[in-house]
Each structure stands twice: as structure tokens, then as C-alpha cells.
Amino acid sequence: xxxxxxxxxxxxxxxxxxxxxxxxxxxxxxxxxxxxxxxxxxxxxxxxxxxxxxxxxxxxxxxxxxxxxxxxxxxxxxxxxxxxxxxxxxxxxxxxxxxxxxxxxxxxxxxxxxxxxxxxxxxxxxxxxxxxxxxxxxxxxxxxxxxxxxxxxxxxxxxxxxxxxxxxxxxxxxxxxxxxxxxxxxxxxxxxxxxxxxxxxxxxxxxxxxxxxxxxxxxxxxxxxxxxxxxxxxxxxxxxxxxxxxxxxxxxxxxxxxxxxxxxxxxxxxxxxxxxxxxxxxxxxxxxxxxxxxxxxxxxxxxxxxxxxxxxxxxxxxxxxxxxxxxxxxxxxxxxxxxxxxxxxxxxxxxxxxxxxxxxxxxxxxxxxxxxxxxxxxxxxxxxxxxxxxxxxxxxxxxxxxxxxxxxxxxxxxxxxxxxxxxxxxxxxxxxxxxxxxxxxxxxxxxxxxxxxxxxxxxxxxxxxxxxxxxxxxxxxxxxxxxxxxxxxxxxxxxxxxxxxxxxxxxxxxxxxxxxxxxxxxxxxxxxxxxxxxxxxxxxxxxxxxxxxxxxxxxxxxxxxxxxxxxxxxxxxxxxxxxxxxxxxxxxxxxxxxxxxx
Amino acid sequence: xxxxxxxxxxxxxxxxxxxxxxxxxxxxxxxxxxxxxxxxxxxxxxxxxxxxxxxxxxxxxxxxxxxxxxxxxxxxxxxxxxxxxxxxxxxxxxxxxxxxxxxxxxxxxxxxxxxxxxxxxxxxxxxxxxxxxxxxxxxxxxxxxxxxxxxxxxxxxxxxxxxxxxxxxxxxxxxxxxxxxxxxxxxxxxxxxxxxxxxxxxxxxxxxxxxxxxxxxxxxxxxxxxxxxxxxxxxxxxxxxxxxxxxxxxxxxxxxxxxxxxxxxxxxxxxxxxxxxxxxxxxxxxxxx
Numbered sequence: 001x002x003x004x005x006x007x008x009x010x011x012x013x014x015x016x017x018x019x020x021x022x023x024x025x026x027x028x029x030x031x032x033x034x035x036x037x038x039x040x041x042x043x044x045x046x047x048x049x050x051x052x053x054x055x056x057x058x059x060x061x062x063x064x065x066x067x068x069x070x071x072x073x074x075x076x077x078x079x080x081x082x083x084x085x086x087x088x089x090x091x092x093x094x095x096x097x098x099x100x101x102x103x104x105x106x107x108x109x110x111x112x113x114x115x116x117x118x119x120x121x122x123x124x125x126x127x128x129x130x131x132x133x134x135x136x137x138x139x140x141x142x143x144x145x146x147x148x149x150x151x152x153x154x155x156x157x158x159x160x161x162x163x164x165x166x167x168x169x170x171x172x173x174x175x176x177x178x179x180x181x182x183x184x185x186x187x188x189x190x191x192x193x194x195x196x197x198x199x200x201x202x203x204x205x206x207x208x209x210x211x212x213x214x215x216x217x218x219x220x221x222x223x224x225x226x227x228x229x230x231x232x233x234x235x236x237x238x239x240x241x242x243x244x245x246x247x248x249x250x251x252x253x254x255x256x257x258x259x260x261x262x263x264x265x266x267x268x269x270x271x272x273x274x275x276x277x278x279x280x281x282x283x284x285x286x287x288x289x290x291x292x293x294x295x296x297x298x299x300x301x302x303x304x305x306x307x308x309x310x311x312x313x314x315x316x317x318x319x320x321x322x323x324x325x326x327x328x329x330x331x332x333x334x335x336x337x338x339x340x341x342x343x344x345x346x347x348x349x350x351x352x353x354x355x356x357x358x359x360x361x362x363x364x365x366x367x368x369x370x371x372x373x374x375x376x377x378x379x380x381x382x383x384x385x386x387x388x389x390x391x392x393x394x395x396x397x398x399x400x401x402x403x404x405x406x407x408x409x410x411x412x413x414x415x416x417x418x419x420x421x422x423x424x425x426x427x428x429x430x431x432x433x434x435x436x437x438x439x440x441x442x443x444x445x446x447x448x449x450x451x452x453x454x455x456x457x458x459x460x461x462x463x464x465x466x467x468x469x470x471x472x473x474x475x476x477x478x479x480x481x482x483x484x485x486x487x488x489x490x491x492x493x494x495x496x497x498x499x500x501x502x503x504x505x506x507x508x509x510x511x512x513x514x515x516x517x518x519x520x521x522x523x524x525x526x527x528x529x530x531x532x533x534x535x536x537x538x539x540x541x542x543x544x545x546x547x548x549x550x551x552x553x554x555x556x557x558x559x560x561x562x563x564x565x566x567x568x569x570x571x572x573x574x575x576x577x578x579x580x581x582x583x584x585x586x587x588x589x590x591x592x593x594x595x596x597x598x
Numbered sequence: 599x600x601x602x603x604x605x606x607x608x609x610x611x612x613x614x615x616x617x618x619x620x621x622x623x624x625x626x627x628x629x630x631x632x633x634x635x636x637x638x639x640x641x642x643x644x645x646x647x648x649x650x651x652x653x654x655x656x657x658x659x660x661x662x663x664x665x666x667x668x669x670x671x672x673x674x675x676x677x678x679x680x681x682x683x684x685x686x687x688x689x690x691x692x693x694x695x696x697x698x699x700x701x702x703x704x705x706x707x708x709x710x711x712x713x714x715x716x717x718x719x720x721x722x723x724x725x726x727x728x729x730x731x732x733x734x735x736x737x738x739x740x741x742x743x744x745x746x747x748x749x750x751x752x753x754x755x756x757x758x759x760x761x762x763x764x765x766x767x768x769x770x771x772x773x774x775x776x777x778x779x780x781x782x783x784x785x786x787x788x789x790x791x792x793x794x795x796x797x798x799x800x801x802x803x804x805x806x807x808x809x810x811x812x813x814x815x816x817x818x819x820x821x822x823x824x825x826x827x828x829x830x831x832x833x834x835x836x837x838x839x840x841x842x843x844x845x846x847x848x849x850x851x852x853x854x855x856x857x858x859x860x861x862x863x864x865x866x867x868x869x870x871x872x873x874x875x876x877x878x879x880x881x882x883x884x885x886x887x
Binding site: 053055101102105106108109110112113114116117118120121124125127128237241244245248277278280281283284285286287288290291292295 | 633635680681683684688689690691692693694695697698699700701702704705706708709713816817820823824827831856857858859860861864865867868871872875
């Protein structure tokens with residue numbers, strides 16, 4: 001029913017857009033043509049900034065590269081419009097990838113300043129270069145030719161733009177709701193955790209810039225064909241900030257919101273055309289108000305209003321029971337982990353010194369030790385977040401230390417985090433879906449040439465996600481964001497997300513922290529079932545009852561070194577362990593030590 | 599050789615301006631984690647206020663500067679108050695919020711002072727000094743002197759006063775600072791006021807060197823920020839060195855590449871920052887899992 005309603009709205013919007021030119025005079029149609037260009041640019045910027053979280057202040061330069069390349073190739077090289085347009089798209093894509101390179105090394109404000117600097121460099125170049133016509137720009141760009149349609153008419157050009165705009169928006173929305181967009185959103189929320197579930201973060205960042213530049217290129221080519229004149233002013237920083245205002249006011253995480261923002265600001269700009277500076281004061285102030293009071297922009301308003309209206313206490317869904325994994329089937333081999341003489345130095349601090357341990361296939365290994373003894377550092381080395389200063393880590397006999405986290409995730413290592421790193425703006429189901437997707441980033445060529453394959457893949461992922469959610473008793477929480485859930489449930493979501501990777505080695509970092517007694521018992525049950533399904537488990541935990549009952553062997557770390565290694569019964573009686581936990585044994589020798597093994 | 603030295607000294611005095619701008623960026627960033635993209639426009643406002651008081655009310659240059667610094671500090675307070683709800687929460691949103699303020703400040707400057715801008719005569723009308731055949735503008739030396747004095751005053755404030763020490767504490771850990779009774783909001787406001795005052799100082803000093811116009815904030819702000827990042831964002835000595843480096847680079851690029859100087863400057867900056875994202879004095883950030 002809801003689907004049909006949406007389809008009807010879409011149809012109506014299409015018909016209205018198609019009939020729009022009949023009611024407009026020649027100036028109004030020009031404004032609408034420009035509006036569509038801004039809308040395409042805004043969707044591209046929304047994808048890079050709102051979806052992938054890459055601060056991209058060079059979008060206006062991508063726009064400029066597309067327009068200038070078309071202008072130069074048609075007027076200077078005498079190419080036909082469409083040939084020039086195709087080459088301009090290639091040029092923009094190349095520029096997009098070059099501008100994206102800094103994103104591999106820096107994020108947030110650093111990326112903002114670098115992209116802004118590169119955008120300034122572009123305007124500086126076109127203002128000075130002979131080939132770009134200097135400050136006067138390039139005039140007399142030939143109108144695009146299309147058999148049977150006179151595209152020098154702004155009315156007919158509108159239809160060309162409308163079709164491309166609809167395609168661009170549809171493609172953007174398709175990306176957002178399918179695996180690529182999900183990964184980008186995961187990367188935006190938490191790049192480290194995204195790497196830990198196998199998302200190739202560097203490739204994704206480049207992809208985000210590539211996509212943004214393609215949108216800029218399309219808009220640039222259309223601009224050259226529409227105005228048939230390019231000058232540096234159009235691609236100034238002022239227009240970049242206008243574009244940014246559109247995306248922020250409309251709602252950066254929602255592409256339709258970006259379009260609404262673009263349409264709204266172009267309309268406001270036209271209404272205030274005699275008072276451009278007052279218009280500038282107005283949209284600048286609205287940007288400030290938006291970030292402070294409505295960070296999700298106009299697009300986020302409906303859901304906020306709904307939340308206010310629906311003040312009634314929502315029905316609290318219940319956590320279901322865990323459904324144990326089937327016992328290991330032949331062919332699934334749990335991994336063997338070997339840590340060989342690993343040391344890790346942080347400037348003056350030696351966090352780990354010469355740590356060696358080996359975990360047998362199918363074992364549950366506990367790692368305990370006082371706070372600051374290097375347990376999490378060890379996990380960070382095994383999962384690829386840190387490189388060891390000395391020594392190496394082997395998985396099934398292959399050296400893995402030094403590899404990137406996403407490579408290790410793809411090799412079968414999954415982990416959870418001490419302080420919970422769920423993707424906060426993704427639903428629980430999306431959190432699982434990101435982890436389930438085992439395709440590589442290069443697989444995304446299908447977005448351009450084989451979208452049906454994407455749809456099928458997405459459908460199978462969703463079916464699999466339902467199974468994972470059901471197994472962990474999380475089915476009722478599928479559509480909820482993690483922030484709204486209790487701590488214990490968030491912990492379980494994180495375990496479910498790690499298991500969605502179908503790993504062969506699972507690293508759990510203090511999974512029982514903050515859980516109540518019953519939840520700890522359930523956790524024990526879950527971990528045993530995971531082991532029985534053919535996964536090696538390494539667990540850092542302070543809850544001694546859980547560690548003693550669960551683990552086959554325990555490694556004790558203190559001050560960055562292994563001080564004991566053995567079965568639970570051996571470890572609790574080792575004098576060096578007692579000393580590490582209780583202080584000097586000479587001071588406590590008269591205290592009878594009894595540790596209950598449950 | 600003489601030309602090289604003259605270019606170098608010109609670059610140093612421009613660099614001193616960038617260093618003042620960079621210090622404002624760094625001080626605000628280290629105290630409250632906010633990257634103030636409107637900072638360049640605050641510099642522009644400072645430049646306009648100082649030159650307006652200097653030219654139209656015929657105040658002595660030094661007095662005009664003091665008035666401009668006070669008035670610009672108020673602008674800083676307004677920005678800080680408006681964005682306070684986002685402090686220590688969302689970096690990217692704060693960044694965009696300050697861009698919004700920059701847009702507003704630029705438009706307000708156009709409304710108040712017009713779009714064209716004006717030239718400011720040098721307040722020290724002495725002919726250039728001739729030192730061993732190298733001609734040095736006296737104003738350049740004055741700028742270097744004032745910038746050095748301002749830097750020394752800031753360092754003394756941060757290291758020798760209780761309020762300065764409190765701000766250092768907020769910079770290190772705002773939660774722990776709250777726990778020992780430091781008013782974090784007030785500390786942030788002071789950082790912002792000092793940042794704005796430094797911006798006004800830079801703006802007032804740069805007036806006689808460049809043409810004062812509403813869009814001057816963009817390039818000054820970006821170059822100052824580049825200086826701060828180059829030196830190691832958040833480090834005060836880093837900001838000084840970074841600002842001077844950018845100034846000298848800018849000066850040589852202008853000499854060698856004429857119109858293309860900005861292109862060269864930003865490409866060089868991007869390459870340097872790619873090779874060493876933490877800058878010269880920056881702490882290597884460790885990802886915490």
C-alpha cells in the first residue's frame with residue numbers, strides 16, 4: 001500500500017516536472033535550468049559529505065573542470081559537443097581521483113582545508129591560463145546537437161537536464177540503499193570499525209570522491225551546453241559555500257533533502273535578486289541555525305515532528321533467546337593463531353614486550369591481566385590496527401602482522417571493541433548487513449553496468465541478515481539505531497555483527513563489561529556455541545567467573561609481558577599471578593588464597 | 599642575491615601576519631576542538647575596523663588598532679556563544695557552522711563598507727632602510743616586531759597565569775578540567791576572544807600591506823590555516839613557524855610564478871601535508887580501538 005502511494009507521488013512529480021515548462025516564461029525556464037544543475041551538484045556533494053563523510057569543498061571545482069573541459073575541447077580543439085562532453089567526464093573523474101588522494105591520509109577539517117585549497121588552485125589556474133581564456137572566460141561554445149531536437153532552446157534543454165537529473169538522483173538513491181552506500185555510511189560513522197568488518201576504507205574514500213566528481217562533471221557539461229559561456233566567477237568559493245548551504249539546509253544525509261535545499265536556495269536567491277548581500281546574510285544565518293538546532297536539515301524535520309507527536313511510550317521490544325549454531329560441519333577449519341615475540345613501543349611507553357603465545361584451533365583462550373597490561377594493544381596488533389614494533393603474528397602459519405585491518409577481516413578475523421563501536425546512524429539490521437557483505441570494492445563496477453546483479457546480491461544479503469538477527473534474538477530491534485538500545489543489547493549486536501563475518505578467529509574485547517548476571521550467563525552460552533560451530537575464540541575479560549568457566553587456557557599479561565600461561569587451574573595458583581593481582585606476595589603471604597573455579 | 603633577501607624579508611613580514619592568524623586558529627582548536635573557518639573573515643572585519651578608525655576618525659594607528667581589537671573580540675564572543683551547543687560533540691557540524699558565520703560576516707562587510715574596498719596608507723611614512731644594499735621597508739620591520747611581541751605576550755599568558763594554565767588544562771582534557779572546577783565554557787570564550795583579538799591584530803597590520811576588501815578573508819584565512827596545519831595543528835610554536843614558512847613560500851611563489859602563485863602554494867601545501875599530516879610539531883595521533 002505504502003509502496004503504491006510512493007509510486008503515485010513519483011508519477012505525479014514526473015508529470016508535473018514534464019509539464020512545468022508550459023507555464024514558464026523564458027526567464028523562469030532559465031532559472032529552472034540553473035536550479036537543476038545545482039540539484040545535480042548537491043546530490044553529488046551529499047553523497048560525498050553526508051553519506052561517505054568526506055568533507056569535500058572542491059565540488060565546485062569538479063563542476064568547473066567539466067564545464068571548462070567541454071568549452072576548451074569544443075572551441076579550441078574543434079571537437080563535437082558530445083565527444084567533448086565524454087572527454088570532459090573522463091577529465092573530471094581523473095581530477096576527482098587526484099583530489100581524493102589526500103583523503104587517504106587525512107580527514108575532517110584537514111581534508112576540508114586541502115580540498116578548499118585545491119579548489120582555489122583551480123580558479124587561480126583558469127583565471128590565468130591562456131587556454132582557459134583568463135578572466136574573460138570562453139565564449140561561443142557550440143550548442144549540443146541532437147537529431148530532431150534544437151537544444152539551443154532553453155525549453156528543450158530543460159528536458160535533457162530533467163532526464164539526466166532524474167537518472168542522477170535515482171542512481172544516488174540506489175547507491176545509498178545498496179551495499180556500496182551502506183559501507184560508505186558505516187565508514188562515515190566509524191572508519192575503524194568499518195575496516196574491522198572488511199570495508200576497504202581507502203578504496204571507499206576514493207570511490208566517494210570519484211562519484212562526487214562524476215556528478216560535478218555532468219553538471220559542468222550541462223552548464224557549458226546551457227549557458228555556452230564559462231568564466232572563473234561561476235566556480236568561485238562563494239558558490240562552493242552556497243552549494244554547501246544547500247546540502248546542509250536540505251539535510252546532508254538525505255539526497256532528496258539535498259535537492260530540496262538546492263531548489264529552495266535557488267528560489268530564494270531569485271526572489272532576493274536585487275539584494276544579493278542580504279540573501280547571503282540570510283542563507284549564512286540559516287546554515288548556522290541548521291547546524292545548531294536541526295543538524296539533519298529539512299529532510300530530518302518530518303521524523304523529528306513525528307517523534308514529538310508520538311510522545312506515548314513505545315512498546316519496548318524484547319530480546320529473544322539465542323539459537324545455538326549447528327555443530328561444526330566438515331570443511332570449516334577454525335584458525336590457529338600464533339603471536340611470535342611481539343613488542344610494541346609508543347614513544348617512551350613499552351606497551352608490549354616480547355609477547356609470545358599460540359592459540360590452538362577451536363580453543364577458547366582467555367587473556368586476563370590488570371588494567372594497562374597491554375591486552376587491548378595485543379588485540380589491536382592481531383586485528384591489524386597497530387603494526388608490531390618487533391615480532392610477528394601468524395594466522396594458520398601465514399604472517400599477517402602489518403596487513404591492513406580490512407585485509408585481516410577478509411582473511412577471517414573478526415573482533416568486538418571494549419567501548420562498543422557500532423555504526424550509530426545505521427539501524428541494527430544495517431550494522432549486520434555491512435558485516436555480511438563480503439564483496440570487494442572493485443565489485444562496484446556493477447553499479448554502472450549490471451545493476452540487476454546488485455539488486456540480487458542485496459536481496460540475498462537481507463535474507464542472510466534476517467537469519468543472523470533471528471539467531472541472536474535481535475529480530476525485534478532490526479529497524480532501531482544502536483544508540484536507543486540498552487548496553488547489554490548493544491553488546492550482543494556487536495557480537496552478532498562480528499559473527500556475521502563468518503570468521504575463523506573471533507576476538508572479544510571485554511564482552512561482559514556492563515552486563516548483568518543473566519546476560520553474562522547467556523554470553524557464556526553464545527561463546528561456547530560459536531566455538532562449537534568451528535571458530536577459535538580469544539577473549540579479554542575481567543569477569544573471572546566467566547573466564548574460569550569458559551576458557552580452555554588462560555594467558556596472563558602484566559606490564560606488557562606474559563607472566564603465566566596455562567589451564568585455569570594452573571593459572572590461579574601461579575605465584576606471579578597472585579603477585580600481579582594482589583601485590584607483593586611477601587605482604588600477603590598470611591592471607592589464605594582460595595579461588596573458586598566454577 | 600639582494601632580490602632573494604628582499605623577497606625573503608617581505609615574505610617574513612607577510613608570514614608574521616599568517617603566523618598571527620595561525621595562532622588564532624591553533625589556540626581555539628586546542629582549547630575547544632573547533633576549527634573556525636570564519637577566522638579569515640574575522641581578520642577581514644578586524645582590517646576594516648582598524649582602517650576605518652584610522653582613516654575616518656583620524657585616531658592614531660595604535661589607538662585605532664586597540665579599538666578594532668576590542669570590537670572584533672565581541673564578534674568572537676558571538677560566534678562562540680552561538681556554536682556552544684556543538685562544542686566537544688560534532689567536529690564536522692561545527693566546521694560547517696563557522697563557514698556559515700564566515701558567509702554572514704562577508705555579506706555584512708559588503709553591506710557596511712561596500713563591495714569595492716579601500717587602500718590604507720602606511721602609518722610609518724619613513725623611506726625604506728638600506729642595510730648592506732638590501733632595501734627593507736620599515737613597516738615590514740614594525741610588523742615583525744609587533745607580531746613577536748604579541749606572541750611573547752600570548753606565551754606568557756598561557757604559561758605564567760592561572761587563567762592561562764586553566765586553558766591549557768581544558769585543551770588537554772575538558773572533562774578532567776571540569777572535574778577540578780574549571781569553567782570550560784568561560785575558558786572557551788576567552789580562547790575565542792583571544793583568537794579574534796589576534797585576528798584583528800593581523801587584519802589591522804595587513805591593511806597597509808594589501809588592499810582591504812570584503813573577500814580578503816578567504817585567502818588570508820586559508821593561508822593562516824595552512825600555516826597552522828603545517829606547523830602542527832594546535833601547537834603555538836608550530837603556528838608561528840608554519841605561518842612564516844607559508845609567508846616566505848607565498849612571497850617566492852609570487853616572484854617566480856606571478857599569477858599562478860596561489861596554485862603553486864596550495865599544491866605544495868597539499869604535498870607537504872600528505873607527506874607529514876601531523877605537521878612539524880604535531881603529535882602523532884594514535885587510533886584508539
